[in-house]
Amino acid sequence: MIRILICFFGILMAPALSAESRSMSDKLMQVKSFTADNGLHVIFHHRDDSDTFTAQLVVNLGLQDFSCKDRQAPHLLEHMLLEGTTRFDRKTLRQRIRNLGGKTKAYTREESTYYTISLHSDYPDIALDTLHSVISEPRFNKQDFITSKQIIHAEQGSNSNSTSPFGKPIPVLTEMAKAQLFKGTELYCDNLSSPDHLRLDYIKALYRDHYVASNMTLIVIGHFDEQAILELIGSRFMALPMLPEPKHNPIPRWQPDYATINARNALFNPEANLHLYLPGVGSTDPLADYYEIIAEYFSEQLYYEVRGAKGLGYTPRAHLDNTTRYGYIEATTKTTSRWLPEAQQSFVDLYQQLQKKGIPEKDVERIKAKLVLEFESKQRDHDELASIYRRNRFQIRETGKMPDFVANIKQVNAGKLNQVIATRFPPNPLIATHVRPSLYLTVLQFVLISMVVTAMIWPLLRRLRKRNQS
Secondary structure (H helix, E strand, C coil), rough: HHHHHHHHHHHHCCCCCCHHHHCHHHHHHHHHEEEEEEEEEEEECCCCCCEEECCCCCCCCCCCCCCCCCCCCCHHHHHHHEEECCCCCCHHHHHHCCCCEEEEEEEEECCCCCEEEECCCCCCCHHHHHHHHHHHCCCHHHHHHHHHHHHEEEEEECCCCCCCCCCCCCCHHHHHHHHCCCCCCCCCCCCCCCCCCCCHHHHHHHHHCCHHHHEEEEEECCCCCCCHHHHHHHHHHHHCCCCCCCCCCCCCCCCCCCEEEEECCCCCCCEEEEEEECCCCCCCCCCCHHHHHHHHHHHHHHHHHHHHCCCCCCCCEEEEECCCCCCCEEEEEEECCCCCHHHHHHHHHHHHHHHHHCHHHHHHHHHHHHHHHHHHHHCCCCCHHHHHHHHHHHHHHHHHHHHCHHHHHHHHCHHHHHHHHHCCCCCCCCCEEEEEEHHHHEEEEHHHHHHHHHHHHHHHHHHHHHHCCC
């Protein structure tokens, strides 16, 4: 099997064009893809000008596969796998890569969990062997389970003591807004969830059912010898057991709620955060390029029309977040409570102008050219390339090639784009703000804290007084 794959890839990877004659977009398209007998999907991207080797293993298991209560389950599993394997303890696992000038990273996102190892291109065997050990040789001991929970609390700034009056996590503004944009689903939760109630047996079952080859994509990027890499993949990842791909719960339809969110910032933080949210589309939607242009145009308008307003802490901007199949447009700036109403009104006015008038055709064409040039001229690192391939992995698996961003963006039509704005965008956007509590609430909180502290130390003071009197 391995020899057949080597011969097959030898033909596929024969360069038809010299590296010098390829544009940046051409180079980005030069991916090779195949599915192994055990169901593992493999994506190759060879870079002659790179001295780094990157291997990323993507598991199709993410936060969206769980209720808000159990949302930390895949995150907890990710941390447990990185706490050590049956071959390498935690220190050895990390030091093995660091000693070669490399780094190990892992993230759990809405749609997937992924593990990345990058190091010098002379040591691809170490990268793949270590990644294979992380994925296939878990030790699942009780101490790792406890440590992983503590790490999650540290990352969130939460507290494992659920009885503490100060233990409830402060809601994240963006998560609160996304919970409203996707109301009716459990894609997002308006509060940070806790891992404390999760049991080790549940995490083991999660690993057994979802960490199977048919539910994974292996992305390999860098300067490497194709034959040697295929042999390494064949001896490790293709040896993973052949099990059916797990079923994922379908995502129900949602009904956006555009009610304004006014969240409280830290007690003594004078900064006010202003956010505007609009429904978008995910990375695989045919209209993704239209929303990219809309977000870019709105960002320009905010820059030119609102940047000069008084009290803005930094340049206002807008972007399309479509790293998953469920996208949204977010516009942000920072100011103070004094100038927040004025900045908020400017955001709303510019949005309503966009919603009513659309984008002029000359600006559509200008932004299309700008995005193409930016795409073709950008010098991408391996992390960004892996992100692009990860986002498009399902299309690559089906078609065997990367979607052509340049061709797609050039086909955008101004008339259809403005029709999207007129029919899909709400009359008023979702506005979310983070502001410092009012003077009344500040005084009230100070009084409450003083009462709690007094109640805690008063018995001690009485005891000391009685002791002195005796």
